[in-house]
Amino acid sequence: MDTDVAVVGGGVAGMTAAIFTARAGLDTLVVDHGESILARNAHLENVPGFPLGVNARTFLSLVREQAEENGVDFREARVTRLTETDEGLRLRVEDADGESDLSTAYAVVASWSDTDHLAELDGVGLTKRGSKTYVDVDDFGRTGVDGLYAAGRVAEKPHQTVVAAGHGAEVALTLIDDSDEPFYHDWVAPEGYFTDRGREVPPGCEEISAEEREQREQASLERLREAFAEPQDEPPTMHPSVADDE
Numbered sequence: 001m002d003t004d005v006a007v008v009g010g011g012v013a014g015m016t017a018a019i020f021t022a023r024a025g026l027d028t029l030v031v032d033h034g035e036s037i038l039a040r041n042a043h044l045e046n047v048p049g050f051p052l053g054v055n056a057r058t059f060l061s062l063v064r065e066q067a068e069e070n071g072v073d074f075r076e077a078r079v080t081r082l083t084e085t086d087e088g089l090r091l092r093v094e095d096a097d098g099e100s101d102l103s104t105a106y107a108v109v110a111s112w113s114d115t116d117h118l119a120e121l122d123g124v125g126l127t128k129r130g131s132k133t134y135v136d137v138d139d140f141g142r143t144g145v146d147g148l149y150a151a152g153r154v155a156e157k158p159h160q161t162v163v164a165a166g167h168g169a170e171v172a173l174t175l176i177d178d179s180d181e182p183f184y185h186d187w188v189a190p191e192g193y194f195t196d197r198g199r200e201v202p203p204g205c206e207e208i209s210a211e212e213r214e215q216r217e218q219a220s221l222e223r224l225r226e227a228f229a230e231p232q233d234e235p236p237t238m239h240p241s242v243a244d245d246e
């Protein structure tokens with residue numbers, strides 16, 4: 001297998017799903033082509049934790065950095081076909097060098113608004129509403145194909161960043177639960193939280209000392225100061241149908 005988990009689409013849902021699967025110990029590759037629709041936002045004001053909002057492009061690049069920090073690999077390519085094999089799933093990917101195949105045990109489709117790559121996959125339900133096509137999933141993000149999940153707007157979740165991120169996380173937790181990876185919660189707890197009660201630190205959890213906690217907080221403060229020191233110079237992407245009058 002080329003990877004344990006392949007995520008189709010590196011937008012809000014896909015990157016969040018990838019952070020969770022990678023942190024659970026699964027090799028995770030995000031294949032992304034194009035940009036998140038969130039890059040069109042003018043100012044992001046409904047994501048918890050930012051009292052006056054945050055620049056959406058800054059937000060997206062920080063989520064990407066967070067994924068990379070947690071071991072997620074990224075590949076700039078379009079997924080053109082997804083098929084089932086005896087061992088798992090196969091993705092046909094297309095990039096500047098041409099076409100190639102990629103094998104994976106699990107895949108998360110987070111490719112709003114593209115479902116063309118699922119056309120040859122019997123067992124995946126697709127629902128068309130107006131000009132949009134959605135992937136049918138159960139309450140946990142599973143499709144009709146073993147090992148294949150869908151997350152975010154493409155799974156017909158409401159069209160908000162936090163909802164897409166939350167769904168990506170929830171679908172990733174379902175995938176982790178379906179895999180052999182031992183997992184309890186993705187928690188970082190203070191030293192002694194479990195062990196002082198005679199419990200082992202559960203899989204997926206971590207206990208850290210006060211010194212380690214201070215170091216991590218210091219590093220995160222420095223990074224955030226740097227990230228938010230200057231305004232973002234990248235403007236929002238305009239809707240493709242809006243004429244460029246320049």
Ligand SMILES: Cc1cc2nc3c(=O)[nH]c(=O)nc-3n(C[C@H](O)[C@H](O)[C@H](O)COP(=O)(O)OP(=O)(O)OC[C@H]3O[C@@H](n4cnc5c(N)ncnc54)[C@H](O)[C@@H]3O)c2cc1C
Pocket residue numbers: 008009010011012013014031032033034035036037038039040041042043044045046077078079080110111112113114117151152153154158159160161162164
């Ligand atoms: C103008 C505008 C303003 C918005 N403002 C807000 C707001 O203020 N607050 C809010 O909560 N939400 C806002 N949203 C909505 C928010 O952007 C979306 O709900 C959210 O991005 C959906 O996340 P997603 O991961 O499902 O899709 P996306 O974030 O769009 O990610 C999908 C990714 O998949 C990639 N992809 C697609 N097909 C393929 C393929 N075949 N192979 C590889 N990669 C592929 C795409 O390039 C993209 O990177 C706004 C949207 C728009 C258009």
